[in-house]
Amino acid sequence: MEACTGVPLYDGQPVEVGPRARQVRFKNYDEKGAMGLQIARQMELPGTAYGIIEALDALNTSGSVLADDIPQGDGSLGWAANEAPRGTDVHLARVKDGRVQYFSMLVPTTWNFPTCSRALTGAPWRLAEVIVRAYDPCVSCATHMLVVDEDKRLVAQKLIQ
Template identity: 70%
Template sequence: PIGGTTKLGTKVNPQMEACTGIPLYDGQPVEVGPRARLAVFKGYDEKGTVGQNIAREMEYTDCFYEMMDCIDALNPAGKVVADFIPDGDGSLGWASNEAPRGTDVHIARVKDWKVQYFSMLVPTT
């Protein structure tokens, strides 16, 4: 785990941790979110609460410029509704979204316009 208190290879009991949703990789708790992303992709090594907040601030500028690009690409005269919305065939579908605290994954099964199953995998609860 990056910046965690558990040494790599140590077996832990996630059920005994303070929160109900703990990100695990290969059975071990891992850090997710901006500090973890910057540590992996940009060599960021600041730890603790201050390091977490600095990492968030560093990502805000990237997000801001990406939002500006999206606004520039926006066509306000374009369509607002899709030509075809499927009614669902009962197969499992998923979507992923990168959020400030880590990646959110939404899983759903829809058949004949009815939700049969829905679950969210979130980094924190």
């Protein structure tokens, strides 16, 4: 099974982003599979809760909500990245004279499709929906599943109503 979208690469390789990737990188975590991903997600909850409290404490509620000067853009490509709960989120934009000329997003789901695809390879088809949802793609609630055999005959399907 292959990813059904363009795949962003790092050093020529697909990478996983999100809770397990962060735990592997910063906490020497080595659990694999859908269950390992769920455990990593739970490991992050206490730190996330404390981070929210710190952010709220640092919030200046008397400050300005909007910038006084909003740049109209000169046509240069700009980008921004943040680490969201699902993983790394990158946005690229080109704005000129107050109009968007180009916009693209590399959302965590896009980064993680190859990892999800590997997790599905060889798994019983009846677990496919559970495995896909474990990777928390932003499209999981709108995904239809078709299982075909080697002769391209339909074996099973699940259509989201």
